Structure formats: C-alpha cells, structure tokens
Amino acid sequence: MGLPVAIIGSGNIGTDLMYKIERSDLLDLVAVIGIDPNSDGLARAKARGYEAPHNGIDWVAENPDAVKLVFDATSAYVHRKHDEVFERLGIIGVDLTPAAIGPKVIPSVNLMEHLDKRNVNMVTCGGQATTPMVFAVRRAIDHLPYAEMVSTVSSKSAGPGTRQNIDEFTRTTATALEEIGGATIGKAIIILNPAEPPILMRNTVFAALPEGSDHDAVIESVYEMEKAVAEFVPGYRLKNRPVIEEGPFHTPGGVVPHRAVVLLEVEGAGDYLPTYAGNLDIMTAAALRVGEAFAAHQEVSA
C-alpha cells in the first residue's frame, strides 16, 4: 500500500503525471481533480478508475483524509490559494507551478533536504534540466563565479502559462542556478522554436572555470550527473561530449580563462504528451521522484 495522493490540475502536466504515478509502487493515486468536467484529462482519469471530480480544491477540503500529498499542476495564482487548504489539512504540496512558496527541489541535487517541509517547489522545466549540470561543475571546482543556461523548447509545448509569464521562467531558473547549482551569479535564457516537426527540448549550460580548475574532473562530474538524472528521466542525455573552451571570458563574475559547455537534450517518455515535450516530461518525472521520496520518508518515520 503506497502513499495516497491526488493531482490537482487536469491539463497536460497533470494528465502526464497520472500515467507516471500509475507505474509507481510507492504512490497510490486516488484522484485527478479538475475544474472543467469536459476536460480530456478528467475523462482519461475516470476511464482508468480514479476519482475525477471537477470541483477543484473543494474536493480536497471535503475529503480531508483521502490523501496525504497533492501534486499541484494548476497555476501560481491558484496554487497560493490551494496551499492554505493543504496547510490546514496537513497535506504535503508538491508545487509544479512557479508560485515557489516552498523551497526549490532538484531531485539529483537536493532531494533529501526538504522531506520535512510541507510544501516544495519544482522550479521550472529548464531549471530541472540544467541545475544538475551547474551543480556537477560546481562540485568539481573550488568556486563557480558565473553559470548560464539556454533552454529551447518547441512552440507547441509552451503553454499559455509560460508564454504570458516568461520573465518568471528566467528569474526562477536563474535563482535555482545560484541557490541549488552553486553559481555565484546565474543567468537563464529561454527560446521558443516553432519548427515542424517540433524539436526535442534542448538545454545548454555554460559554466565559468576559474584559473586552476581541474578540467578532467569537471568532465567526469558532468558524465556522472547525466547518469544520475537519466535514472528518473530516461530521455535526458548529453547531445554531444562536454567541452572546455578557451577564453578569456569577461563574465559578470569576473574574467575566467575557460568555460565548460554542456549540450543537453531531453526526449519525453511520451506518456500523455508527445516525445518532443521533454520540457514537460522532466517536470512530471522530477515531481514523481519527489513524491516517492516523501512516501519513503513517511514510511521510515512512521
């Protein structure tokens, strides 16, 4: 018997997450909660035998003992309201919106650090893809004065939430590169590409390497991190070998002689969203990982 959980938000992310939780031994999906009775996500949830209410957060309030953890795939604005209900009922919130009420979690870096919190935030798709590599460089050198990520996603996979609030993506991601990746200064860039057929999600990490950095250690650490992330995001891979390029580079963190360039690609699992939507897949895969960690933690402490 796994930890009873629900998903709130029956759009692309919520529905994709449903398929992933279905395969988990540690989580028992009880309900997929929406607000639109005609949504495809709710129809699919019903067909697979889950509760599929369309009264939103009210369902959680009316069934206070039904679930211990809720994945919130709605929006930042709505999540802030949901969080009040979660807090009152003692339910753990795993936040897939940019609300960022709780601490940010990047599973391959700080999964175990926040299992005592009642709300955690999943950053952004680009943050999930690139923060691990910034951390990988950081742990191999003394200090990382500046790191930058460039994320390109297919136009088709960027929903209205991302489009109307693109600054939130760049700010939240840059903060994650600093707080969790370990860069003194972080910068994030996002590009939408409308090519047909849609491109797979691409991410590039540039990291400033100060004088005296051990380049072989950086490369080795990057390969190790690729394996660690691919454990729970099977389509996560280095598109090309990581390279060290010679500068000098006049970064905002100071002049450095070299930079590391890590070229990544994320192919989605194709659960609900097509494989090109690696950006959404990495969010749901990371959220599942976090949910399972909470479940394992609760079992131990119970």
Add this chain to the structure above:
Amino acid sequence: MTATAETTAATETPRDFRLIDSTLRDGSHAISHQYQVDQVVKIVEGLDAAGVQVIEIAHGDGLGGSSFNYGFSAVDEMQLIEAAVNATTNAQIACLLLPGIGTKDELKKVRDLGVGVARIAVHCTEADITEQHIKMAKELGMEAIGFLMMAHMNTPEGLLEQAKLMQSYGADAVYIADSAGALTTNEVRARVAELVGGLDVPLGVHAHQNLSLAVANSIAAYEEGARNLDGTSAGLGAGAGNCPTEILAAVCEKNGIYSGVDPLKLMDVAEEITRPLMVRQQVVDRAGLLLGYAGVYGSFLLHAQRAAERYGVSQADILLELGRRKVVGGQEDMIIDVALELAKKHAEQEVTA
C-alpha cells in the same frame, strides 16, 4: 551636447517616413559588443546632428543580452544607454528587448535613465510572449513597438495575425525584421502590403544586406506603405550588415522621398566615426551571402566563425546545417552543437578512409 539649430520642430516639413538608427544596437553584433562610452557619444551626436529622430542602443541581442551565449558587453549597457541619453539633443533614445533574454526589470531601468521608445522583439510566430512587455512599456509612458524577427519564416497572412496581437496589446507600431536578410524585394512587398492593409498602427521594416537588397527592400517597403525604416551607419550590423542609413538617405533624396535626415552628414558619420571602429568591413562575402541564402539569423555569423576555427570545421557548413535545422534567433548555442557534430563526422570519415 550638439546644437542642431536647423531642425526646430516648428518649422520642419513633415517627413515621409521615420528613420530609426540601430548602429548602437544591431551594430553591436559586428564588433562583438565591444562599444565604449566615447564611441557611443560620438555616434549619438553625429546622428542627432544629421536629423535622425530615434537612436536605438542595447546589447545586440537586446537588453540583458550580455552572456556567454551571445557575447559579453565590454561596458555595461546601462552605462552606454545613460551616455546616449546625455549626448542627444533632439533624437529619442530607444532600446530593444527580447522576452526570454531580457526582463521587465531592464525595461524599468532604462525608462528611469530616460529611454523613450521600447522595441519588443520576438520570433515572427511567437507574438503572444510580448504581451506583458508591451503593456509595461505603455504603463511606463514609453512608445512601444512590436518587432517580429525572421520575417521570412512566416507568410504575409501569418505575420498580419501576429502583428494584430501586438497591436491588441497596445503597440504603437509594428515592425517586420528580415533578420536573416533572406527576403527578396517581391517578398517584402507582399508582406508590407498585407500588413499595411490589415493594421491600424504604422508598419516598419528592418532590412539586412545578406542578399545585397537592404536599400532596395527598404524603398520597396516605403512604396507599399511602411512608414518606419531601420538602418545603421555604414551598414554596421549582424551578418553582411544592415540597411546603410547614409545610402538610404541618398536614394530617398533622389527619389523625392523626404527622410528629414541629411545624407551628407550621415556620410561623414559613416566615414569618420563608424568605419574607423569596424573590426571587419561590412561586405557580402560567402558567409554573409549564405545567411541570406539559407535563411539563418544574421548574428550567428561571427559566432560560427569562432566555432569553425575552434573545432577545425567549415563556417559555411555550420551555417548551412543551421539553416536545415530551422534554428531561430537566440539559439547561438546550437552553433557549438553543429560544429562538434561536423568535427565528429570528419573524424569518423578519416578513420574509415
């Protein structure tokens, strides 16, 4: 400050179109974002004295563009912008912002410095990501211009749809930018005619020189109803360069189109200020032509040259492959990706040979 006694608003004849000079923004690509304060001041003073009404300044990739991916600015762009604002007498100072690279924070900062015009730039199919930035520019009391890049990658009808979105967000004007210098004159005419017919706000055209058509395309755009045209001094800019303002002004005069700018003064600026700071001549060489031919974003040029040298592959092969992949503006990281793949292919061929 330079006094420009001959151009007082009260006596001036109405101009047939408005020229926006982007030497200090698009031109920044051509010198790898190495502008110094004294260069900015000289260019602004020269353009202002020649009667240019709007002078755009920012990192080549817009506010916040200073980065590994696009190249770091030698001098903080806010310092350069402040110098430009202080150096101008009549001309307004404009900034360009690409949502996804820069943020609303930078927009607020430049407004505080005295920048009056915000151009919000986006790939020509993604206008909906500019809503917040256009609205904020209006709230800040700025003129807001929507700027649709890589206009060869969308149809006239598709561009109109995107331009209408920007208009609905409050844009005071909309531009189509031929960022790859890939449009023929007929293609420019078709696009401008469609947009002028369907929009309530004025249209602008930003041309590049990769097919040697920048001036011709700008004149054609004017004839079809475009009332804002972009150029740069001596064509300094991404790829083979922009529409050279001094040539555009000269051709306009010969055609009886009143630009309100002095071609002779612009020629002096080009020859005495801009050319001496160029690190390479703005010519249509093979790489420049390939950008227009393959429809590749102009600012990839120098990045592709560096990657070609670094990994021992051909710059031309990199540009052609980028065209095949349909990369868009901002994806400079893909240049390294392509160079590494070409290098790998060469190595494999050597092993099997």
